[in-house]
Amino acid sequence: MVNTNFSTSNMIGARFDEWTASAKFELGTVSAGNDGSEWVYVQADAGGVTGAGSVVLIDEDYAADMIDTTNSASAFGQMVGVASAAATASYYGWVQRKGTANIQVAASCGANSAINTTSTAGQLDDDATSGAEVIDGVILTTAQGGGGAGAAEGVLDYPSVGATL
Numbered sequence: 316m317v318n319t320n321f322s323t324s325n326m327i328g329a330r331f332d333e334w335t336a337s338a339k340f341e342l343g344t345v346s347a348g349n350d351g352s353e354w355v356y357v358q359a360d361a362g363g364v365t366g367a368g369s370v371v372l373i374d375e376d377y378a379a380d381m382i383d384t385t386n387s388a389s390a391f392g393q394m395v396g397v398a399s400a401a402a403t404a405s406y407y408g409w410v411q412r413k414g415t416a417n418i419q420v421a422a423s424c425g426a427n428s429a430i431n432t433t434s435t436a437g438q439l440d441d442d443a444t445s446g447a448e449v450i451d452g453v454i455l456t457t458a459q460g461g462g463g464a465g466a467a468e469g470v471l472d473y474p475s476v477g478a479t480l
Contacts, residue, residue, distance in 0.1 A: 332400045334359065334408035342377035342407075352414030355396060356407065362436070364402035368419035368466040369437035370450075371396050371410055372476070379410055381437035387448040387476050395450055395474040412473055415456075417466035424459040424467060431480060438464055449477035 328339055329346050331354055344356040357371070357379040364371060364381060371379040372386055373394040379402075380386055382395060396410030397418055421433060421440035428441035430453045439450060452474035459467040 331409045334400060334402040334406040336406055338407045348414065350414055353412050354409040355412055357410055359402040359404060359406050361404050363404040364398045365437055366401045367399050368417045369398045370419060370439055371398060382432055383436045384432045384434050384447050387432045390476045393476045395476060397471060411471055413471050416469060416471050418453065418455065418469045420455065420459045420467050421464050422459060422462060424455060426455045426458045443480055445480055447480050449480060451475050451477040
């Protein structure tokens with residue numbers, strides 16, 4: 316997948332598809348992107364980010380941890396974002412918080428459904444598993460077809476961890 320997102324802010328060097336070993340911006344910096352998207356600058360946690368579309372939990376220090384049912388369980392209201400590229404542990408980069416995005420979801424995840432966390436890090440689903448957390452502000456516009464997990468197009472509107480199912 317080719318990244319077609321780019322910064323429309325006046326920040327020189329803001330590349331949404333690049334993670335770097337040293338910080339280029341202050342953590343928590345927000346940048347506007349094309350097509351009305353919005354991005355926030357974070358640091359990947361010790362586990363890194365596995366790839367484009369991975370969904371991350373963003374803490375108050377702007378550390379990004381791939382979301383799952385374990386780390387979201389005590390994170391009600393915490394920010395959520397979507398990475399546009401893989402990141403090495405402790406690297407710095409941008410995650411998307413608003414606009415159209417390709418979101419990593421489980422097989423057969425449906426469009427226009429409530430989306431929740433799963434036990435698979437970085438992946439969401441619409442299966443309403445008991446104990447999972449709803450992710451408010453994420454809606455898939457295209458169902459994930461086929462027999463396996465993958466990226467599906469959706470819309471982000473400042474997603475956050477919601478109620479436990």
